[in-house]
Amino acid sequence: MLQRSPVTIAALRLALGSLLLATLSIGSTPAAANAESDRHKRERSETVARGEYLVGLLGCGRCHTEGYLTGTEATGPLLAGSTIGIAWSGFEGAAERPGLVFARNLTPDPETGLGGWREADIVRAMRTGVSKDGHQHLPVMPSANYAMLDLDDLRAIAAYLKSLPPVVRAIPGRTEPGTEPLHPYVRFGVYRFDPDGSVSERPLP
Numbered sequence: 761m762l763q764r765s766p767v768t769i770a771a772l773r774l775a776l777g778s779l780l781l782a783t784l785s786i787g788s789t790p791a792a793a794n795a796e797s798d799r800h801k802r803e804r805s806e807t808v809a810r811g812e813y814l815v816g817l818l819g820c821g822r823c824h825t826e827g828y829l830t831g832t833e834a835t836g837p838l839l840a841g842s843t844i845g846i847a848w849s850g851f852e853g854a855a856e857r858p859g860l861v862f863a864r865n866l867t868p869d870p871e872t873g874l875g876g877w878r879e880a881d882i883v884r885a886m887r888t889g890v891s892k893d894g895h896q897h898l899p900v901m902p903s904a905n906y907a908m909l910d911l912d913d914l915r916a917i918a919a920y921l922k923s924l925p926p927v928v929r930a931i932p933g934r935t936e937p938g939t940e941p942l943h944p945y946v947r948f949g950v951y952r953f954d955p956d957g958s959v960s961e962r963p964l965p
């Protein structure tokens with residue numbers, strides 16, 4: 761028969777004691793704090809869901825997801841940027857070598873995406889067209905329209921972007937007109953071609 765040694769009994773008491781303590785501490789967690797945190801989580805997930813809806817509606821992925829600029833489906837991860845550039849200058853001389861701009865990686869990777877941005881930085885960039893590093897976005901990124909969004913909608917968009925899985929994906933930097941293009945690109949939105957053959961560029965904001 762198993763001998764109950766004092767050590768076994770002491771261990772049993774200890775185990776029972778901690779069980780009791782654990783039960784007590786669960787019981788003593790204020791129900792109000794739990795309800796508060798549940799409410800916070802629910803509101804947060806509603807905000808993220810609204811952000812997802814708005815990002816879909818506003819077509820962010822049409823530029824910021826690889827594939828859509830030249831095709832009809834995504835060929836890269838959602839909102840992780842496009843390595844197909846968008847030409848932003850059509851002036852004579854620069855027509856063959858336009859400047860290129862690339863829709864950035866919007867996922868929260870710290871190095872290649874928006875990981876180092878706070879939600880407020882995203883909201884500010886959307887409202888002003890100025891990046892966190894201070895550069896003015898070209899009007900290819902329709903910031904002027906997005907600046908009209910309600911603050912709550914912009915916050916929801918920012919919350920959704922921060923909730924995306926981070927994707928490590930370096931996107932080429934913007935190039936100036938006259939630079940040899942190193943990446944494929946599309947042209948849109950920045951030029952005006954007139955019947956007399958003249959080409960003019962949409963002014964920067």
Ligand code: HEC
Nearest residue numbers: 818819820823861862863864885891896897898900901902
């Ligand atoms: C027509 C293409 C296009 C659409 C649509 C678009 N973007 Fe952009 N976006 C760009 C381009 C191009 C840039 C880079 C602009 C530059 O640096 O001059 C950019 C830059 C950004 C930046 C700044 C990133 C940085 O590193 O500075 C953010 C944030 C952003 N876009 C978010 C969005 C969101 C959110 C949406 C949808 C609500 C959206 N974009 C829709 C093309 C687009």
